Amino acid sequence: MTELLNGKGLSLVPKNDAKQGLKDFKSDQEVRWCPGCGDYAILAAVQSFLPELGLRRENIVFVSGIGCSSRFPYYLNTYGFHSIHGRAPAIATGLAASRPDLSVWVITGDGDALSIGGNHLIHALRRNVNLNILLFNNRIYGLTKGQYSPTSEIGKITKSTPMGSLDKPFNPISLAIGAEATFVARTLDSDRKHLQSVLREATAHRGTSLVEIYQNCNIFNDNAFEPLKDPEVRDDITLRLEHxxxxxxxxxxxxxxxxxxxxxxxxxxxxEDRILVHDAHNPDPSVAFALSRLDEPAFEHVPVGIFRQVDRPAYDVLMADQLEEAVAQKGPGDLGDLLMGGDTWRIG
Incomplete structure (x- = not known):
């Protein structure tokens, strides 16, 4: 626990003096997802994990976009922002860059993050803003009632693709590593122990962490990840990534x-001498990228765990240093002078 609290990702966030528990992070809002949705398991895991951090609740912020997963901020007794479709990383970037005393989380889905929000997600990853991004991947649009998403498999029959999807799906892990994200991981909604272990590492990381969570939508895409959960086969196909x-x-x-x-x-x-030993700290992303491609064809073998975990200066730290240098060189400045300076004119 001491190591976690001293993690670089939390170094500037105020700690809470009193001991906290699960109830402290439950809001008074009724949880409204379909019965059996994997979101319930993720919410319970996060609510029971947050007390471990020992942070003040008013210094924790959850920002979401649009989709089933984006109800998340309502159900946590922290600050939250239910933003607009795909723009959660942009709003969270502003928060993290201007308030280093906050622990900032982004909650998004495969549709929200990888369609309209793809541009914002990629730039947050490459900038290495101090954010924790949880990407719930159920390979379907749930909130809008079952259209195919950017992660749906080729041939997926949905309301919007009655003859089968023609799109080759995104691999969120490959996408993140291609953008040279500094922390990239994959876990499952139903594996609370593994999910929370990944969250601990992600929270302690300084910079952007992206955690893809395979999440079951039992209404529109039930059992999409069943092989990874079936006790009879899961141990055969799950490739555990441990540094x-x-x-x-x-x-x-x-x-x-x-x-x-x-x-x-x-x-x-x-x-034994041929088996690859995992190096999550390798600054060269090529091996991590190659690992992310091993799940094709799907579910013959699926890597699960932390693909990449490397140090690189965080955007918010670099920005703060640059502002400090500018003030040292030119003084604090005056907003009024800035607005009225340069090429200005009066009318009338």
Missing amino acids: GQPIVSATKAVVRDADGSLSVVPRAEAG
Whole structure:
């Protein structure tokens, strides 16, 4: 816990003196998702995790866009902002850049983040703003009643694609690593232990953390991730990513081929010396990117865990340093003089 509280991501956020519990982070609002929705599990995991941070609730902010997941701020007894479609990263960037004493979270979905919000998401990642972005991926538009989303598989039959989707889907992890995000992870809504362990690492990280959460929409895309949850097969197909540990499942292993590419082979045939040891701290994103592509074809083998976790100066810190330097060189300035200076004129 001491290590978490001293994490670079939380270093400027005021701590709370009194001990907090789950009830302290539950709001008085009725939770309104469809019965059985995976969002309930994520909400419960976050509500029970937040007391660990020991932060003042008034210094925690959840910003959401539009979609089922975007109801999240209503259900947490913190500050929150239910913003507009796809723009949560932009609004959260302004908060994080101007208020380093806040722990800022973005709650978004695969439709909200990767369609209208794709541009904002990419730039938040490349800038490395001090944000925690939780991307709920259910591979469908739920709030608007079941249209295909940017992560729906090819051939997906929905109300908007009655003959099957023609779009090749986004891989959110590949997208984030391609934007050189400094913290990228994947977890599951139903695996609370793993989800909270990833949240601990993401919160302690200084810069942008993106956590993709496979989340079940039991109304419009039920059992989309069932192989990862089925006790009979999940241990065979789940490739656990733990820094410094071999990348294996119960029966499979990731190895580096002679040409430098990665492949998944039966564990018994791999040989311990060939199995790739995960290095989440590698500054070169190419291996993490290659790992993100191993889930194609879907669910034969799926990497789960932290793909990338590297240090790079955060945007808000760089901006604060630049402002401080400008004041040192030119003084604090005067807003009135700025507005009335330069090319101005009077009418009438």
